[in-house]
Amino acid sequence: MMAELRRGERRTGQVREAIREELERDAEEDAQEPDVRRVKPPIIEMQGVYLSFDRPILEDVSLVAEEGETIVIVGESGTGKSTSLKLILRLLVPEKGRVLIDGEDITHLSFEDALKVRQKMGMVFQGAALFDSLTVFENVAYPLREHTDMGEEAIVQRVREKLEFVDLDPDDVMEKLPSELSGGMRKRVGIARGMANDPEIMLYDEPTSGLDPLTTGTITRLIMKLQRELQVTSIVVSHDIRSVFKMATKVALLHDQRIVFFGTPEDMAAAEDPYIRDFLGGL
Amino acid sequence: MSELILRLNARAKSSVLSIQEYFTLAWNAVRFIFARPFYTQDVIQQMDEIGVKSLGIVLLTGLFTGMVLALQSSVQLQTFGATMYIGRLVAGSMIRELGPVLAGLMVAGRVGSGIAAQLGSMKVTEQIDALNTLGTDPIKKLATPRLVAALVMLPVLTIINDMVGIIGGNIIASLMLGLPTGLYWRTVWEQIISGGFLFGFIPNDFVQGLLKPFVFGAIIAITACYFGLRTTGGTEGVGLSTTKTVVTSSILILVSDYFLTQLLLSVLVMP
Numbered sequence: 001m002m003a004e005l006r007r008g009e010r011r012t013g014q015v016r017e018a019i020r021e022e023l024e025r026d027a028e029e030d031a032q033e034p035d036v037r038r039v040k041p042p043i044i045e046m047q048g049v050y051l052s053f054d055r056p057i058l059e060d061v062s063l064v065a066e067e068g069e070t071i072v073i074v075g076e077s078g079t080g081k082s083t084s085l086k087l088i089l090r091l092l093v094p095e096k097g098r099v100l101i102d103g104e105d106i107t108h109l110s111f112e113d114a115l116k117v118r119q120k121m122g123m124v125f126q127g128a129a130l131f132d133s134l135t136v137f138e139n140v141a142y143p144l145r146e147h148t149d150m151g152e153e154a155i156v157q158r159v160r161e162k163l164e165f166v167d168l169d170p171d172d173v174m175e176k177l178p179s180e181l182s183g184g185m186r187k188r189v190g191i192a193r194g195m196a197n198d199p200e201i202m203l204y205d206e207p208t209s210g211l212d213p214l215t216t217g218t219i220t221r222l223i224m225k226l227q228r229e230l231q232v233t234s235i236v237v238s239h240d241i242r243s244v245f246k247m248a249t250k251v252a253l254l255h256d257q258r259i260v261f262f263g264t265p266e267d268m269a270a271a272e273d274p275y276i277r278d279f280l281g282g283l
Numbered sequence: 284m285s286e287l288i289l290r291l292n293a294r295a296k297s298s299v300l301s302i303q304e305y306f307t308l309a310w311n312a313v314r315f316i317f318a319r320p321f322y323t324q325d326v327i328q329q330m331d332e333i334g335v336k337s338l339g340i341v342l343l344t345g346l347f348t349g350m351v352l353a354l355q356s357s358v359q360l361q362t363f364g365a366t367m368y369i370g371r372l373v374a375g376s377m378i379r380e381l382g383p384v385l386a387g388l389m390v391a392g393r394v395g396s397g398i399a400a401q402l403g404s405m406k407v408t409e410q411i412d413a414l415n416t417l418g419t420d421p422i423k424k425l426a427t428p429r430l431v432a433a434l435v436m437l438p439v440l441t442i443i444n445d446m447v448g449i450i451g452g453n454i455i456a457s458l459m460l461g462l463p464t465g466l467y468w469r470t471v472w473e474q475i476i477s478g479g480f481l482f483g484f485i486p487n488d489f490v491q492g493l494l495k496p497f498v499f500g501a502i503i504a505i506t507a508c509y510f511g512l513r514t515t516g517g518t519e520g521v522g523l524s525t526t527k528t529v530v531t532s533s534i535l536i537l538v539s540d541y542f543l544t545q546l547l548l549s550v551l552v553m554p
Contacts, residue, residue: 089416115418123416129409143417146320193417 041103043067043201043233044088049097057083059257061097065250067200070227070234072244074279075254081237082126084254085203088235089121090114101201119147121201122194126209128186130178136163136189137174143197162192166222184215191222195232202226204236208243216240223247241280245269253279308422308512309505312430315423325428333394333429334436338443340389345444348381349373349451357460366460370470371477373452378475378492382445384540387499390437391532395507398429399528402511403521411512426508430501437500438493445492479551487551495543499536506532 044065051058057080065071073081086092087099090106098107106117130139140159144150150158160170166188178186187207194202204223208216220243226232227247238244244251245265253261253268253276261268261276268276356372402425405411414421449471456462478487510524510531 086412091412091415111420115415115420118416119418121416123413125409125413127408129413131405131410131413132408146417146419 040067041100043102044071044235045098045100045103046084046087047098047100049087049094049099051080051083051087051092051094056257058087058094058254061254061257061259063252063259063262065233065235067233068227068231069249070223070236070247071250071252072236072238072248073252073254074238074241074244076279079254080257081254082205085123085205085235085237088201088203089118089123119143119197120199121203122196122199124187124190124194124202124204124207126206128178128183128190130186130189130193132178134177135174136176136178136181139178139189140193140196142193147197158196159192162196163189165195165225166192167218168192184211184218187211187215187219188222191219191226195226195230198230200233202232202234204234204238206237206239208238208240216243220246255279304513305505305509308426308509309501311422312426312505312508315420315427316431318423322424322428325424326431329428329432330436332397333390333432334439337390337393337436337440340393341386341440341444342447344385344389345377345382345447346451348385349377349448349453350455352376352381352448353452353455354459357455366456366462367466368470369452369456369460369462370449370467371474373456374449374471374474375478375488377445377448377452378488380540380544382448383441383492383495383499384536386437386441386444386496387503387536387540388533390433390440390499391503391506391536392529394433395503395528395532396525398504398507399511399514399524400521402508403514403524406512406514407517407520421512422508426504426512429508430504433500433504434497435500437496437503441492441496481551490551491544491547494547495540498539498543502535502539503532506535 042064044063046061046063049058049061050056061080061084063071063073063084073084075081083092087094088101090099090109093107098105100106101117101120104117106114109117130136131142134142137156137159140162141155144155144158159174163170163173168185168188173181173185173189178189181189191202191207202223207223208219211219220240223234223236224247227234234247236244236247248265250263251261251265251268252259255275261271261273269280271277352373353369357366357369360366360369360372402411405425411421411425414424453464453467456467457464475486475488478491480486481490507528510528514520514524516523
């Protein structure tokens, strides 16, 4: 019995020694290698972007979004807020400057490669842009059927999960057509479709426009829940200043084709700049 | 004066750009036929939309065209006492020209406008952008299935149109002119074989009659997708795209019919 105990003690000592050596080796390796987290590029970066159609839309626009941040882009109508989202999605290509996703310059990608990059992103459109010939289930299942090898059962399960996440009853809405839903429900289905294949980035184009204050609150809470629970990086174009202050980690204010303020909501609220004060007062 | 020149220059550039975009769309739609993923379900759905649902309009058009053709030609043929050749006239006109062209024009009106309106609505409600953001090429998903369906269904509709037209001619020939049905169909067959054969066994009339709807099908699908996917300006824009689709594809069908006929007559060896 005593011999067995001694043998056990010896073995425990050996294990302890092995762990200590392993930890020391790890510490040495860490000291030699640079910190990966520190050199990881921003998840979204716009560098000196210039775009014009008949007139300049964006001039020298730069913006950085780190992983897990929620950046809200605000500004008057027609200042290029939605255009910024289209540039990030590479639906538009800037005439000057670059757009980087995960450190990869997407400006000169081929159309096919751009489609692949877009799979990292989910987009919620102003009018939800649900496919009106497909049911709610088919809409949310669309990216899964298109880009994954998931079986039908797994797809149904995932669609149910996502609909529940956006506070919709799957049994009630799955077989409905978008035309049978209210505006707020359509927006929520749009969010469920956008997040169906768990993208790293979510983009929202005026997600609360045209909604009543209660539904606006629900959508804002959903966006915050998405960031909190899934650590998704979000870019939101919004007019609703109350929501902006609730959900933004940083705010970008567009004016005269340029970003005139980029910082935290607190800094924005404290800013002395007359235009920013006017803007906040006017909303 | 210089402003006029500048305007003309801008107009010319815009026209050339439009033609380039039209052919780029056509090329991509054709290219994607052979690239994965294959949207088989969409192709079948479009075949139903373009083919099966156009059947009624094509049957009516074919029947009455054949009947009126027999009626009109009977007046002329009676002058020469040659009413027995009415089957030849109806079959020749239907198979070579009227069958393909009328089926093409009917489908351009019914299906072309429908495709343009559907894609136009999708464009103005950002559904096309949504497809793009979901990593799907809208041309592959929307234009290619419609092109394939039109390429397959237009020749099928044309064959039905030809058949019904010839039957319509038969009805008039036997009811109004008292021509025996057997004689009518014998003259129809004489017409088919009189045009000569490709490779010794495919009647030239069939080659002409089936090559044309193939081209017309491509014209209808590409034109409708082109105008649909370029729609701007809300519901008014959708209406405009629909009109442009019907007008442009009808004109292209008639113009290409002339050139195709010229080409086929010079290529196919007629006896």
